[in-house]
Amino acid sequence: MKPFELVNASSLSSALGALGQAKGAVAKAGGVDLLDLMKEGISAPPRLINLRTIAGLDKIAAASGEQGAVLGPLATLAQLAESKALAGVPAYAALAEAAAAAATPQIRNMATLAGNLCQRPRCWYFRDADYHCLRKGGNKCFAHSGDNAFHAIFENDKCAVVHPSAAAVALSALGAKLELQRAGKDGKVATRELAMADFFVAPSKDVQRENVLAAGELISAVKLPAPQAGQRSAYIKQKQKQSFDWPLGEVAVSLTVTAGKIAAASVVLGSVAPIPWRAKKAEAALVGKAADEALIKAAAEAALAGADPLDDNGYKVPLVKALVRRALTQALVSK
């Protein structure tokens, strides 16, 4: 880790100001992924803007009426996992489940929601500074010609990383929106709001970044839509070992069931693509139908249609199909 300067920010606006002031300054929340990247020599920012010193950024505001829950960017995974505002609401259960299943107890106490969304891929070629891969500005994806057992089965033709954020998978299924802020030229704070799908960047668009955050821009809030009547969600992941391990596959689903039929469905796959992977064909297969075993099976088949595994990760196709079936079943039986 190279030496760096530090600014302990007192407020979000002062943090935004500080970020704008120094070239290459990087915001630090929990610091879990950032310190890892810095220790590995993947990142060497000259200045860190510390968001942990800002009070109130970890607040979780429960949904009320037409207003959905609003999550502070510095809410920890442990807070999300234990929050009654999430775990106690069937529509939001997937997020609490994703947070509870992530990493280790220690990491969940440290890692923040915004940090989790912005963490960089765990691809072992990307994480080794001596591999000058596409994502680091090189001209080759080493996973294509190397060991790709834990890599992408969708959108993997350019760079085969999988997106590492469990929260991103769940939030994508829940239709969350991200509020982003940056210091404007006039000194005022500029705010924009994005759907999850518009936040993440596929390699075909820009292989060197995972999201659209501009320099000096921060996630200032995560907004969930208000729970709908009959809406329930679920998140499932499968790891090789059941203690700390990165998932082989993840699925988050959100279903709104009215009058015995699925009125709205979202199915998002994780650990299969460089971005949270929306399974639109599966969603289309579900909407307007009454759920039964055959439908669930058909949706799972549809979810993996078009998967294009590499040499070592073909197992992910049947594995994730099973997870889709299970997640749908879990969501349908939940109250």
Added chain:
Amino acid sequence: MADHSKRDKGLSRRSFLRSASAGAAAAAAACSTTSKNKPKSGKGATTAAAQRDAVIGPQGVALELEVNGAKRTVTVETRTTLAEALRGALDLTGTKVACDRGACGACTVLLDGAPVCSCLTLAVDAAGRRVQTVEGLAAGDKLSPLQQAFVECDATQCGYCTPGMLMSCKGLLDRNPRPSEAEVRAAVAGNLCRCGTYPHVFAAVARVGASKAKG
């Protein structure tokens, strides 16, 4: 034919950046005062780490920590991790660093009561917060019930994971005095024991839980 790649400059870029952090604090950090007093609120405002919106570091950052109930002032670099500050300037070497990447839990300490990896926590982020390490578990010569149970159940083998394992178990028991075995397993899922002592760790925590149930 010589290979003129950038990696040819003796060492790879990574090796430089990566290792440039290791143990940085050991020499750089210095412990200046020690006090048994509980920190008073507001007093920390005098240290650099307590300043807001000012640029501090990279070196010479004064910092107040409350470690095992005692207030300690140390001078660190901004990049100094909590593990480095504890093991270096404060000479609390009970806390171990085994992977230095948050994957093994050997460096687990409690920060405001919650288990965290001190290898991925900057020392400056512990300013003004309660830090508990393995050295703070016993009251003088009297072992805590958890430590006593670890001894009796043989929940140590080589002992290198033990401090982190103890702190994760303490974090659990403080929140949940009578955990189920599944809860114990989940609580130490981030603590790697290469000797495979887990069954005896489960037994030790169960013994503490059982004694609490009685009393």
Added chain:
Amino acid sequence: MAKRVKAKLGFPGHIESVEIELPPGEPAPWDADSKLAVIGKDATRHDALAKVTGKARYTTDIKRPGMLYARVLRAAHAAAEVQQIDVAKAKKLAGVKGVVVLPVRNARFVGQPLAAIAATSEDVAARALALCKVSYKTRPFVVQLDDAMKAAAPAVHAGGAGASAGAGKSANIRKSKSRRRGDVAKGLRAAKHKVEATFRTQVVLHSSLEPHGIVVDYKDGKADVWCSTQATFAVRDEIAKALEIPVARVRVHAEYVGGGFGSKFHAGTHGLLAAKLSRQTGAPVRLCLDREEEQTATGNRPDSLQRLTLGADARGQLSAMKTVSYGTGGIAGGAGTASPLYNLYDCKSKAAVEHDVYTNAGPAAPFRAPGHPQGAFALEQAIDMLAERAGVDPIAFRINNDKNPVRQAELRRGAERIGWDARRNKKAGGGAKLGAHGELRRGIGVANGLWYNTGRARGEIHVKLHHDGMVEVISGGQDIGTGARTLLAMVVAEELGLSPSAIRTHIGDTSGPYAPGSGGSTTTPTMSPAARKAGYRARLRLEALARKVLGLGDDAALVFADGKVQSKDGGKQISFKKLCARLPEQTMTFSGPRAPNYKAYRETTAGVQLAEVEVDIETGVVRVVKIVAVQDAGRLLNPLTARSQVNGAVLQGMSMALFEERVMDSQQGHVTNANLEQYKIAGAVDVPEIDVQLFDVYNGSNSTGALGLGEPPIVATPGAIANAVYNAIGARVMALPITPARVLAALAAAKKGGAR
């Protein structure tokens, strides 16, 4: 003058009276009739207090005044001629105090040590490394076993020894060992049932939580060394050689060692570098490796490719057994998987041929029962396959073909503990559909294991009696987490009628008496008889004193118990403490040199394991539900720590079976998962129920009859799990680790009616 005694040896239900010839001055072995107060009862670890309070100082925790921090410059290429190592700029960096450059002509793996720099901090040392300039002339390299075996493969040791190969042959293959008895071809011709199968296992990394590390403080022709090692005296000798000083001028300290598992028998290149840096700078030098270095360059369990051929007659009696194996860890070490096949099962005709294969990766090192879990994984699956073909139950097949009575009894015990007859699927894959989605299948499997060691005539223990009644036990050897330290105290406590906690132990300091390295599970069988000998000699001295003090005749029998010494009828007694006060010297030291072994009841260690697994046939994920580990423990000294060791071995075996695998990248030659995150080691949630069944076997090999338990209980684990997976799903996974990908592939192949 040798003495002959009769001893009751064997194991419960199979006790026999055996005449033993004792070496001069040795006590009779503890046998089935011995009434023991301490041995065989749980005793807490002598170092537990230090370990639970954080007071235990490991090598990584050592600080010395003026200590410098060293780091190692490592090769950036997997194969290259090293033309120049230019350290001029590094030397000029402020804070750099010493530089040692190794005479390396050829780099053969990424991470190979080239030089080391000592500086005032790790940070300065690391920055200095970055200023070193190494000129390489790179060559093609090879990191995978199959690639290295090809005729056209780059020669890993090109430019060095062993580089020549015949035309059409890989230069990387070296036949390492060939054993043969009987006529295998004839045995196979006579076979009614045959199995030919190929098995593969992966490279496994020791991953001790404390990395390799050393602190060398060299001053005035003397060196104090703190080292994370499992062989204090080997390190002493190596450092002495590096510093060109007598071994008596080197003192190695290793009171606490954060795991070794076979990887820490030597000072290592980093240790020699630290010694030279300390001599060069005149300051203490600390050189502790980081995790990436630990996982790249400090040893491994080599992988294997094993081709087995077994034959059995119509009644299921083995007629021939053959294995040809290849393996690589890297630039050194490789084979060694044939011993289970060669040493398990009664079969007249056996052949075992082993080959080392070289690749451009860090060298192998001994790892907990070297070669054996790999070999047993292949052998025990092949045995099950043969039993199935012969239509014989796997346990019956094993009992029929292995006359070792301990293992036979263990198999029966294990079968009973796991419910073999009632709960195992009669037809593989034919069990109930379990789980919320009907996706789970359970299965049960068995595997045999063995080990060899009853200790050697090496090393000694000192027992010191002080006039205040304090007893000290001293060994220069180490306890790497096995509990060996506590066992020494227990043995002496038994001899002197004291509680183990009343005895002070001093270990891990080569100023104490010699002890061999902790390897081969020899520490306990080698050192516990030495401890008994020292305690026995102390007791003889105290007996003579007590007879005098108590006014008893020269032949009067005495009882040492509960801190008292009394006449056999109990009529006269004196406290141990008061007796010590009458000793003629303030402190008396009794030496216990390890005598040669007695005539042994049985010289191998038997063990069997039974596994129950649950396989998710949709995801391919395997969960181990239960392991029954029935383990010959020799004379069981401390059940508490013995259970810890068996638990640990089973978990390492399970972790190897399901998760662990070093992944080498063929593009740049790096270990892609040289960390504890992507190198997957079983954690708390993966722990199955472990039913440890310790078999007390009074083997009479020496005065304690104890056996080491580090290695034996890992041998059977992967094979038992693999057989259980087959029983669960009806498809065999022939390679380790048993990943979801492999399970799903095996299921798909079985469905197609292909391999089974």
